[in-house]
Amino acid sequence: MRPLILITNDDGFAARGLRALDEVAMDIADVIVMAPETNASGQSHSITTSRPLRVREIKKTAGLEVYACDGTPVDCGKLATEYFCPRRPDLVLSGINHGSNSSINVLYSGTMGAVIEATALGLDAIGFSLLNHSPEAEFAPSLPYVKHIVDYVLANGLPPNVSLNVNIPRLEAEEIKGVRVCHEAKARWLDSFEKRIDPQGRPYWWLTGKFECDDAPQSSDEWALANGYVSVVPIHPDFTHYEAIGQLKALQL
Numbered sequence: 696m697r698p699l700i701l702i703t704n705d706d707g708f709a710a711r712g713l714r715a716l717d718e719v720a721m722d723i724a725d726v727i728v729m730a731p732e733t734n735a736s737g738q739s740h741s742i743t744t745s746r747p748l749r750v751r752e753i754k755k756t757a758g759l760e761v762y763a764c765d766g767t768p769v770d771c772g773k774l775a776t777e778y779f780c781p782r783r784p785d786l787v788l789s790g791i792n793h794g795s796n797s798s799i800n801v802l803y804s805g806t807m808g809a810v811i812e813a814t815a816l817g818l819d820a821i822g823f824s825l826l827n828h829s830p831e832a833e834f835a836p837s838l839p840y841v842k843h844i845v846d847y848v849l850a851n852g853l854p855p856n857v858s859l860n861v862n863i864p865r866l867e868a869e870e871i872k873g874v875r876v877c878h879e880a881k882a883r884w885l886d887s888f889e890k891r892i893d894p895q896g897r898p899y900w901w902l903t904g905k906f907e908c909d910d911a912p913q914s915s916d917e918w919a920l921a922n923g924y925v926s927v928v929p930i931h932p933d934f935t936h937y938e939a940i941g942q943l944k945a946l947q948l
Contacts, residue, residue, distance in 0.1 A: 697723070697724050697725050697758075698723065698724040698725070698785040698786065698849055699724060699725050699726075699727065699780060699781070699782060699783075699784050699785050699786075700720045700723075700724040700725070700726050700727070700784060700785065700786045700787070700788060700845075701726075701727050701728075701729070701772065701775055701776060701780055701784040701786070701787045701788070701813075702716055702717055702720060702726060702727070702728045702729075702730070702787075702788045702789070703728070703729055703730050703731075703768050703771040703772050703775070703787070703788075703789050703809045704716075704730050704731075704768065704789055704790055704791075704792065704805075704806060704809075705731065705734070705735045705736050705737075705738060705768045705789075705792065705804065705805030705806045705808075705809070706730075706734055706735075706736065706792060706793050706806075707730060707731050707732065707733050707734045707735070707763075708728065708730035708731065708732065708753060708761065708762075708763040710730075710734075710793065710830070711793075711830065711831065711832060711834060712790055712791035712792060712793050712823075712825065712832065712834060713728065713730055713790070713791070715791055715834035715835075715837075715838060715841075716788055716790055716791050716823060716841065717759065717761075718838075719838055719841050719842050719845065720788060720845065721758060721759055722842075723842075723845070723846070723849070724785070724786075724849075725758045725759075726758065726759050726760070727760050727762075727775055727779055727780050727784070728753075728759070728760065728761040728762065729750070729761075729762045729763075729764055729771040729772070729774065729775035729779060730762075730763060730764070730768075730771055731763070731764060731765070731766065731767065731768060731771060731805075732751070732763045732764065732765045735767055735768055735805045736794075736804075736805055737803050737804075737805060738767045738768060738769070738805035738808060739802065739803050739804065739805060739808045740769055740808040740811060740812065741767045741769065741805075741808070742766075742767060742769050742770055742773070743766045743767060743770050748764055748765060748766045748770055748774060749764070749765045750762050750763070750764045750765075750774070750779075751763045751764075760779070762775070762779060767805060767808070768789065768805040768806065768808055768809040769805075769808050769809050769812045771809065772787060772789075772809040772812050772813055773812060773816075776813075776816060776818070783818075784818055785819070785849065786818070786819050786820070786821070786845070786848060786849060787809070787810065787813035787818050787819070787820040787821075788820070788821055788822075788823065788845070789806045789807070789809045789810045789813075789820070789821070789822045789823070790806050790822055790823035790824055790825075790861075791823040791824065791825050791834055791837065791841065791863075792804070792806040792822070792823065792824035792825065793825065793827060793828050793829065793830065793832055794824065794825075794826070794827070794828040795824055795826045795862055795920075796822060796824040796860060796862060797824070797860075797862045797879070797880070797916040797917060797920060797926060797928075798879050798880045798881075798882040798908065798915075798916060798917055799879070799882045799883055799884065801860055801879065801928075801930065804822070804824075806822050806823075806824060807822045807860055807930075809822070810822040810858045810859075810860070810930075811858065811930070811932050813858065814856060814857065814858040814931065814932055815932050819848055819852055819853045819858070820858040820859075821844060821845065821848060821858065821859045821861060822858070822859070822860050822861065823837075823841055823844075823861045823863065824860075824861070824862045824863065825837055825862075825863045825865065826862065826863065826864055826865040826920060827865045832865075835868070836863075836866065836867055836868035836871060837863040837871075837925075839868070840861075840863060840871070840874060840925045841861075841863075843874070844859065844861060844874070844927065853929075854929075856931050856932065856933065857929050857930070857931050858929070858930055858931070859927055859928070859929060859930070860916075860927070860928040860929075860930050861925065861926070861927050861928075862916060862920055862925070862926045862928075863925050864920050864921075864923055864924070864925070866923060870923060871923060871924070871925065872922070872923040872924050873924055873925070874924065874925045874927060875919040875924040875925070875926055875927065876927045876928075876929070877914060877915055877916040877918075877919050877926045877927065877928050878914055878915055878916070878928060879915065879916055879928055880908050880910060880911040880912075880915035880916055880917035880918065881908070881909045881910040881911075881915075882906060882907060882908040882909060882911075882917065883906075883907055883909070884904045884905070884906055884907070885904055885905045885906075885907055886902060886903075886904040887902075887903050887904055887905075888900040888901065888902055888903070889901045889902075889903050916928050
């Protein structure tokens with residue numbers, strides 16, 4: 696029996712990155728795609744609780760089913776796993792995102808929210824992102840690396856409670872040097888809200904910001920990407936800072 700791969704994203708079911716990812720997956724597995732109806736970038740781990748979810752069938756052929764859901768990326772993964780997959784997925788993929796999800800960006804990413812949720816459900820999961828925000832981004836140079844990583848995880852699995860955050864530099868195929876397993880660089884967004892006035896004279900605020908990286912040693916994802924490598928960061932849903940537990944023992948009663 697061929698493996699079953701579930702695919703979602705946060706750019707919407709019609710995004711080029713998702714089409715590129717399902718093409719890779721279809722060569723090696725049966726594929727179920729459930730992705731948001733519209734762009735849901737920046738949704739992080741949000742779920743829909745105040746209204747019902749609606750699902751629309753886009754395509755259904757031998758080995759490939761595609762659905763659009765009016766929920767978040769996490770909604771898509773949870774709903775598809777429970778109701779639309781004929782059996783438990785062997786692997787969950789999210790992406791290929793249009794734009795970086797390296798370093799601190801993993802916290803805001805709907806792409807990675809779906810991955811982390813899959814991990815919490817006990818599934819192996821990988822999020823893929825290309826450092827190109829354009830809707831017309833070219834994904835072909837990244838596909839051999841996507842296939843390499845997917846093949847590895849299907850063959851070997853991942854450690855319990857661990858998923859992969861994969862980012863791919865915006866380079867031609869011959870310029871990509873290889874794959875590096877990394878940690879997240881220390882970075883942050885210096886956010887700013889720009890005040891504007893609408894045609895009715897009412898104020899509104901538009902989020903802008905500047906990405907600032909404080910520390911990107913050779914072991915980090917930002918260094919790998921800046922130097923032509925695909926970065927692979929193992930992540931997990933446990934936010935506990937274990938080293939701090941001992942330092943905080945004095946506050947216990």
